[in-house]
Amino acid sequence: MLRSGLDVLGGRMLWKRGILSIAFWAALAQVACSVEIVDQAGRKVSIESAPRRIVALAPSIAECLFALGLDEEIVGVTEYTNFPPQALSKPKVGSYIHLQIEAIVGLKPDLIVATMEGNPKSQVEQMERLGLKVVVTNPRTLDDLYETLLILGKILRRESTAEHLIENMRGAIRTLSGLVASRPKPRVLLQVGSNPMVVAGDETLQDHLIKVAGGENIGASQGRGYIPLSLERAITLAPEVVLISSMADSLTAERVKESWKRWPQIPAVAGGRIHVIDGDLIDRPSPRIVEGLKSMTKMIHPEISSLIEDSLGEMGDRS
């Protein structure tokens, strides 16, 4: 066939065509290899080949990347990145809110994963000016988090791991929602800071979690974001459950818990329903949030805590 074609069209011409078509297929292969995505800041990012040196600009992002099995590829993390344990030995590039650009450049990353809430915009822009590839994530709800994981899975060629991870998370959350669906919703106040008291308001990740865990976030009635709340207002809001996110150290959280006990007129104090919850598990949009959600649900609905444990018992082992 080829032989006769050569005879008919003349050797040189077909030769030329052959070269052209090889170039065409090669180009196509190249295109297929590069991945183009729209990140969660709405920016188009194209990634030529699977990144091999990744810097994670927040503890939550590092957790996501480790969960996708990228232990080797992560070359830099930010301060306070404390999970999983192998993250502790990775080089630090400053705190997520004030990055050391020089340290990041020095790691020669081929991908930087940033977070819109936290990383300063000016520093992200500076890194792009320096020719670094930055993908911006913005997980504010569980659905956003699934999207974050899918995007990262796609760029990093871990799509099936990401899908599996998301399926597990969805399953656990579906189970939790089912368990609390028909229960009354206690009035929950989630405190994220003390002196002044700061609580989780509307449109925060924690607000979202409280709703999923079958509670009513009374902080949401006070406005959007994280809201400084006067003690007087906290008392009049009459929370039935107070959750204290363990911030810097557990000692402070315990002291904050003690200080609530001065106000026995608050239902939560009277009922002894003031709990310290691991801040890392509810502040960080990462797969570990399912664990945080599980302990939050047990705190809001202690009457079904053994049921929750039975239904989700194996969850702790997986993550």
Next chain:
Amino acid sequence: MNSLKKVPAVTGSFVLVCCILGAAAVAVTILVAICIGPTPLSPGKMISWIIGGEVPDPTERTILMEIRLPRVLLTGLVGALLSVCGAVLQALLMNPLAEPFVLGISSGAALGALSSMVLGVGLWSIGTSTAAFLGAVGTVVLVLALAGERGRVNMTRLLLTGVIVNAFFTSMIMLLVSLSRTEQLHSVLFWLYGDLSGARYDQIWLMGASCMGGLVVFFAHARALNLMGLGEQVAEQLGVEVQRSRTLLIAMTSLLTALAVSSSGLIGFVGLIVPHLMRMALGADHRVLIPTSALGGAIFLIIADALARTIVSPSEVPVGVITAALGAPFFILLLRAGGNT
């Protein structure tokens, strides 16, 4: 006070020698400062690069040329501007406590910057630097307007007005801080204590040109400043147009300080102590004091920033913390050693 009035005569060649030595010291400081940073670069490579060789590694070249060098240059320019403005204002206001922020510039700039950070949405988002610059210039205009009387400016009144406006704006700043969201607070605090990390070359060209322009104007007024130190009437008898010079110099120092603040945040102490150090070391003649204050300010701030970048690596402390921590004890020591100068 005394130190401001004593004006020993210096020769032109003394001025020249001081400038050349100072410039050489600045050059050495810059070279040392770019060698310092969280990423270790081998000294051998650095030396060959300084001599004129290429840095082969693209990453190291980026770190040196795109991150460290612009930052060090910007730092030097900010230090020079703050220091020289301090020197001029100390003479103009005849007050050894004067510094670039004395007329309310710092609180004005901070109010502008914080407004853009905290309230900055939609129309109002003009960028932190621009907002700081506008805040600074606006404040000085306000202070001058409040203190002026039939076109004349009384220096004591100017100083007091500056202090009061400063106090008022500081309370406004606290109001904004208390209204700001938790996640904004960190960048607000960093800005308030000086942040040089985002240096860019276009900034440096602007600052460099302004710095040169300012120095020329100040140097041209060096003799006038010397004579004004002897008192307004004496200066006028000796042919200095006191009111005209004052207005021009106050406007100039204000603009330059506003520029420095808008690109670096509030960096205290440089404008106060460097001119005093230079005066103690080289005398009160402004022909020497103006260029050496600029050069000394550049050296001082570059050293302070190099420390700010490295002492808690890989994090950073605000440079204003370092200038105060370094400057205060050093200054006290010199003051005591110098006795009654």
